[in-house]
Amino acid sequence: MDKTKEPVGHLSSIIGIGLLLVGLVVFGVVEQKAWSHxxxxxxxxxxxxxSAPFKKSLLVPRPEAVLTAEELQNHFDAFDQMLKETGLPPIWDGKALIPWKxxxxxxxxxxxDCHLQLGIDQPQQQLKGTYSKTVWDPNSQIWQQAD
Structure with a gap:
């Protein structure tokens, strides 16, 4: 009688391991598809x-290339003032200084707008890398408090 239980025990172990392996493979395939998406x-x-307009601002000439000496001094004064007020350096857009925020x-x-175009409703979960950070999520608390 012990001899019949032993093969059944081995058989159930083999079936259990087989099911575990199948489960791991299925899980791996599902995760791979999610990762690829x-x-x-x-x-x-x-x-x-x-294609964002702010990407083009990186191609504009530096202020010292387009401003006169007097305008440049005013530019630096305005830069310092914005830096003191906000704690962040302003951005030069080719025409004027814009507060960083x-x-x-x-x-x-x-x-x-890009999120809407692509059907992204949870960027922190749906995107990878830098774009998954809260600072890039228009619905994050950072931007809700800023309004």
């Missing part, structure tokens, strides 16, 4: 963000 969504979001808020509004 997240990667593709992030790639599409980055492509959308590349306003500049970034415009980029967040553009990101919101």
């Amino acid at each position: 997240q990667t593709e969504l992030t790639k599409n979001f980055e492509a959308c963000m590349e 306003d500049y970034h808020k415009n980029s967040i509004e553009f990101a919101r």
Whole structure:
């Protein structure tokens, strides 16, 4: 009688291990698909963000190349004043200094449009890398408090 129980015990162990392996494979396939979707969504979001108007501001000439000596002094004074008031350096857009927070808020509004285009409703979970951080999520508390 002991001989019949032993093979049944081995058989149930083998079946259990087999089911565990099948479960791990299924889990791995599902996770791989989710990872691939997240990667593709992030790639599409980055492509959308590349068309943002603020990306062009990186190509504008530096203030010292377009301002006169007097205008340049006013520029530096305004820069210092904004830095003292906000604690963040302003951004030069080629024409004027823009407070960093306003500049970034415009980029967040553009990101919101990209989210809508791509059907992203939970960027912190759906995107990878830098774009999954709260500072890029238009619905995060950071931006709700800023309004």
